[in-house]
Amino acid sequence: MRYAVLAVVTLAVTGCAEVVKPDTKMARSIPGAQTDGTFIIAGSGKPVVVFQSGFQEGKDSWHKVLPEIARTHQVFAYDRPGHGDAQFRKGRRDPCAIAAEERALLRSKGVNPPYVLVGHSLGGLYQYVFAKMYPQDVAGVVLLDPTHPRHLETLKKESPGSAAMLSVIRAVGFSQSDKAEFDDQAKCLDSINMRQPVSAPVELLVSGRFRSEEKGDFEKAVKRLRQDWLKILGISEYRTVWDSGHYIQDENPAAVLAAIRNVVRKR
Numbered sequence: 001m002r003y004a005v006l007a008v009v010t011l012a013v014t015g016c017a018e019v020v021k022p023d024t025k026m027a028r029s030i031p032g033a034q035t036d037g038t039f040i041i042a043g044s045g046k047p048v049v050v051f052q053s054g055f056q057e058g059k060d061s062w063h064k065v066l067p068e069i070a071r072t073h074q075v076f077a078y079d080r081p082g083h084g085d086a087q088f089r090k091g092r093r094d095p096c097a098i099a100a101e102e103r104a105l106l107r108s109k110g111v112n113p114p115y116v117l118v119g120h121s122l123g124g125l126y127q128y129v130f131a132k133m134y135p136q137d138v139a140g141v142v143l144l145d146p147t148h149p150r151h152l153e154t155l156k157k158e159s160p161g162s163a164a165m166l167s168v169i170r171a172v173g174f175s176q177s178d179k180a181e182f183d184d185q186a187k188c189l190d191s192i193n194m195r196q197p198v199s200a201p202v203e204l205l206v207s208g209r210f211r212s213e214e215k216g217d218f219e220k221a222v223k224r225l226r227q228d229w230l231k232i233l234g235i236s237e238y239r240t241v242w243d244s245g246h247y248i249q250d251e252n253p254a255a256v257l258a259a260i261r262n263v264v265r266k267r
Contacts, residue, residue, distance in 0.1 A: 026063050026077075030070055037085040039078035039109065043070030047114040047139040047267065049260060051077040052102065052130075054121030055147075056178060058084020061120065064253040069260060076111050078102070082177020093180035096188035099130035103137065114139035116263055118256075120249055122147045122185065128233075131200060132192050140201045140263035141233075144248045144256060148225040149189050149232075159217045197234020201266035203259040204229060208242035 026042075027035040033042040040059055049069050053061045059077035066075050080098065082088030091097070106115070116139050119127030124146025131138045148154070156163040170182060206226055210219050226238060239259070244251040 026060060026066055030067050033070075034109075039076070039105070040066070041074070041076050041109060041111060042066070043072070043074045045073045047116050047264065048074045048076060048106075048111055050102070050106065050111075050115045050117050050127075051075070052117070052119040052123035052127050053077070053080070053083070054123045055181060056083065057120075057123075058086070060084065061247075062118075062249060065118075065249050065256050065260075068253075068257055073116075073264075074111065076106060076109070078105060080177075080181075082175060082180070088175075088177040088180075090180075092184065092187075093177075094184035094187035094189075095126050095129040096133065096191065097184075098126045098181075099133050102126070102130060103134055113137035114267075116140040116142065116260060116267075118142045118144070118260060119146060120144040121246065122181065125149065125185070128198070129189075129192060131198050132194075132196075135199045138198075138200045139267045140203075141198055142203045142205070142256070142259045142263055143229075143233075144205050145207050145246050146204070146229065147185070148229060149186065149192075149194065151225065152186060154221050154225060155218070158221050194232050197232070201263045202233045202235050203263050204233060204235060204238035205248055205255060205259055206238050206240055207244050207246050207248060208240045209245045211245065 027033040027040050030040075030042045033040055035041070051059065051062045051066060053059060058079040062077050066077055069075050079086035106112075113136075115137055117127040117130055119125070119142075121144070124143040125148075127141060128143065128146065131141050170179060174182060230236065230238065239255070241248050241252050241255045244255070249256045
């Protein structure tokens with residue numbers, strides 16, 4: 001029952017079915033990396049590759065990808081407030097606020113554009129919004145199983161039982177930071193013109209393996225929303241990583257590395 005409940009929570013928020021907790025700290029393994037525990041800057045070379053993690057995750061979720069990219073590019077990843085090693089602070093936690101926060105943090109650390117934005121799950125939605133708000137800063141976008149702008153809305157309509165259970169788990173099982181990001185995940189999106197495609201090159205990777213608890217209505221909804229992502233992003237196709245579940249960067253890092261390099265070549 002415990003695992004079933006956790007699955008409902010993660011599916012409803014981001015389309016994931018498990019939480020990966022790497023046992024390594026990237027900064028320790030990359031010579032010359034800068035960090036205060038809440039962010040990492042490493043490598044050199046433009047464009048800068050900027051990583052944004054998914055729901056309940058921090059920068060270490062990129063431990064199989066970021067060090068390799070740092071060999072040829074400057075890289076940046078950070079812990080959002082309330083995640084990883086960063087303290088939670090009150091305030092707006094909608095995608096627009098988080099995109100603005102990310103941009104301000106990059107500039108405060110002297111990490112200047114152009115950026116290739118890489119985002120997983122809910123972090124993919126945040127990077128999409130960043131690209132829409134600040135197109136002049138963006139050289140490319142790589143999204144890994146991104147949370148659709150209407151993911152939660154769709155789940156409530158098409159899987160009401162899961163949505164009802166989710167409301168209970170949110171009340172008793174989410175941290176303050178989790179609640180803030182969960183509650184605000186669709187706020188501000190009406191201000192984003194999603195009819196206008198992203199102006200930079202885009203790579204969209206989606207998982208090919210669904211777990212048993214993801215089968216049925218949820219899987220159907222996710223696949224339909226993936227088709228809608230093509231229209232939103234202005235691309236003709238996405239790449240299915242058939243041997244991977246939701247955590248593509250952990251289960252098939254080579255696919256993520258290839259997608260980042262493809263975007264860099266296209267810019």
